[in-house]
Amino acid sequence: MRRGAAVLAAAAVVAALLLAPSASGSRYLETGFFDDAQILYGNPDKLFPTLRTLNTQVIRVNLIWGGPNGVATRRPANASNPSDPAYDWATYDRTVFFAATYGIKVVYSIVNTPPWANAAAGVNVVPKSALDLKRFAQAAARRYDGTYRGADGRVIPAVRYWLAWNEPNNPIFLKPQFVRLNGEWVFQSPKDYAKICNAIVDGVRISQQRRAKVGCGVTGPRGNNQPGTARSSVAPLAFMRGMKLAGARGFDAYAHHPYYGAPAETPATPPPPGRHGNAPTAVTLGNFDLLVRELTRLYGNMRIWITEYGYQTNPPDPIFGVTWAKQAQYLRLAWDKSRLHRRVDMFLWFLIQDEVRLGGWQSGLLTSTGRKKPAYTTFLNLRD
Numbered sequence: 001m002r003r004g005a006a007v008l009a010a011a012a013v014v015a016a017l018l019l020a021p022s023a024s025g026s027r028y029l030e031t032g033f034f035d036d037a038q039i040l041y042g043n044p045d046k047l048f049p050t051l052r053t054l055n056t057q058v059i060r061v062n063l064i065w066g067g068p069n070g071v072a073t074r075r076p077a078n079a080s081n082p083s084d085p086a087y088d089w090a091t092y093d094r095t096v097f098f099a100a101t102y103g104i105k106v107v108y109s110i111v112n113t114p115p116w117a118n119a120a121a122g123v124n125v126v127p128k129s130a131l132d133l134k135r136f137a138q139a140a141a142r143r144y145d146g147t148y149r150g151a152d153g154r155v156i157p158a159v160r161y162w163l164a165w166n167e168p169n170n171p172i173f174l175k176p177q178f179v180r181l182n183g184e185w186v187f188q189s190p191k192d193y194a195k196i197c198n199a200i201v202d203g204v205r206i207s208q209q210r211r212a213k214v215g216c217g218v219t220g221p222r223g224n225n226q227p228g229t230a231r232s233s234v235a236p237l238a239f240m241r242g243m244k245l246a247g248a249r250g251f252d253a254y255a256h257h258p259y260y261g262a263p264a265e266t267p268a269t270p271p272p273p274g275r276h277g278n279a280p281t282a283v284t285l286g287n288f289d290l291l292v293r294e295l296t297r298l299y300g301n302m303r304i305w306i307t308e309y310g311y312q313t314n315p316p317d318p319i320f321g322v323t324w325a326k327q328a329q330y331l332r333l334a335w336d337k338s339r340l341h342r343r344v345d346m347f348l349w350f351l352i353q354d355e356v357r358l359g360g361w362q363s364g365l366l367t368s369t370g371r372k373k374p375a376y377t378t379f380l381n382l383r384d
Contacts, residue, residue, distance in 0.1 A: 029339050031382055032058035032104070034308050035351040035364075040091055044098045050352070052102045054365075054380055060107040060307055060348050061095055062166065065136050066114020067123040072136060075116040079135035080206075082143035089143060093156055096144060100157035107307065107346075108144070109163035109218070110137055110200055111173070124175050126192040130199040137162075137203025145208050160212050163255055163307060164200040167220035168193040169239040177234055178227035185227035189234055190242025197243065201250040215305050216251040217243070221259045222282045235281035237294050244298045253303040253345065254295050258285045263311070263322045267334040285309075285337050292341060305346040306338055310363035313373060316354065317362040327363075328374035335382050349379065 033039070038047050039059055051059070064070045069091070072079075076086035092108075099106050110133075112123040117132045127133050142148060146158030168174040168189055174196075179188040197216040204212050223235035234242065236256065261271045261282055270286035273279060283291045295302055311330050314321030322330065331349070338347045354364040365376040 029335070029344060030057045030105070030346045031335070031379075032056045032060070032346075032348050033350070033352050034060040034348045035353065036062050037355065038352050040095060044094065047352070048098045048102045048104070051104060054376070055383065056104055058105045058107060058161070058346060058348065059095075059099060060109060060163070061092070062112075063092060063108040063110050063140060064112045065110055065133070066117060067112045070112060070114060071140075072114050072116075075114075076139075079132060080138045080142070080203075082139040082148065084139070087139065093150060096157045096159060097154075105161060106144075106159045107161040107163060107215075107348075108140065108159050109166055109307075110140065111166050122175070124171070124173050126174070126195060130195045133196065133199040134203040137200045138206045139203075141204040141207035141212060145211075158211075160208070162200065162204050162212055162214045163218050163305075164197045164214065164216045164251070165193065166218050167257065168196070168218065169223045169234040169236060170220045171231060171233060177232045180227075187234060187238070187242045190239050191246040193239075194243045194246035194248040197248045197251060205250070213252040213303075214250075215253040215255040215307070216248055218255040218257075218307060219283075220257050221284055222261070225281060236283040237290065238281075240291075240294060240298060251302075253305045254291075254299065255305040255307045256283065256291060257308040258283055258288055258291075258306060259309060260284055260286075260311070263314075263320055266330055267337050285334055288337070288341065292343070301343070304341065304344045305348075306344060307346065307348050308350045309334060309348065310350040310361075312362040313354075316358055316367070321362055324373045324375070328378040331375045331378050332382070 033056060039061055066072055071087050071089060074086045076084040078084050096106055113125055113127045117127040118125050119128065143156060144159035148156050150156050166173050171177050174189050174193060177189045178185045201214050204214050217240065219236040219239055221236065223233040223239065225235050225238055226232055261284060265286065267285040271280040271282040271284050274281060311327045312321040313324050313327045335347055338344050351361055351364040353366040354362045354368040356368045365373055365379055367373065
């Protein structure tokens with residue numbers, strides 16, 4: 001998800017009874033962060049003690065296949081071999097070693113097509129051959145299977161959680177979303193994504209069998225279902241149905257980012273209806289039951305991962321932010337609401353620390369200068 005649309009007027013209604021934990025809720029909800037700027041490229045000697053203080057269980061990291069900071073800057077001769085000289089894993093190896101030292105699990109989200117895999121069509125365009133992606137996933141899962149030795153002779157720690165791409169119903173991350181076929185607009189991104197999902201599932205399974213868990217979907221909260229517009233996108237439930245129809249299979253969990261639609265919305269507030277009173281196309285925490293029901297219809301009793309969620313704060317963001325106090329309140333409510341669903345196994349907050357640039361994301365528990373917001377203490381006590 002990126003910045004929301006215009007701010008909507010919405011009442012902050014807290015349904016205390018609805019949000020209270022119950023015996024029917026998730027018995028165990030792994031909690032952590034998604035923040036590549038800090039986790040991959042920050043100072044690990046400073047960051048990982050902070051993560052441990054916050055009782056972090058899981059961190060999500062984008063494992064970049066191609067493009068800037070990618071593992072495969074050129075086509076490998078033996079793509080399924082993690083030691084192929086075309087691969088550079090150094091940044092990712094460092095992360096898993098630090099995570100293992102501090103007892104934190106890693107979720108690797110494989111993203112971004114290299115130029116050599118799709119004739120330089122862009123990192124957000126599906127590779128021409130799904131086999132290239134499958135072999136990369138195989139190499140990555142082999143390197144991080146818990147037995148592989150790096151060049152220095154050390155055994156590289158295991159990574160058991162994997163994701164296929166990021167928000168493929170958003171044209172920023174996968175395009176095209178629609179194509180014209182026989183004069184009619186048809187969904188394209190769910191079809192392309194089914195190939196991505198299956199390639200990553202198959203590659204990980206070759207190397208780690210059932211020791212690994214793979215999540216697909218990883219959908220953003222909104223989609224307009226309007227082809228031919230400047231930013232056409234596919235709504236989450238329509239995308240889920242499309243990827244199922246296109247043959248996406250074999251994954252262990254469906255991942256989704258159930259962000260709010262406006263700063264004033266609490267995690268209990270459903271998104272507003274669409275034009276002419278139509279049902280909303282967004283899936284937020286306020287109407288999360290819709291996703292659970294559709295997932296059950298399509299894929300049965302599948303697990304669910306919330307791999308990105310957060311609220312920006314004002315200060316520093318005067319347009320899209322809530323107060324520091326409300327961020328802390330909404331964090332707790334979001335976690336409680338997620339825990340109500342027995343099948344939700346993971347809840348990851350975006351970010352640990354605000355981005356320095358004001359135009360970036362300001363949803364951290366720390367300011368860009370390291371000052372703790374009230375949400376820092378709230379996160380620390382989530383399992384109380």
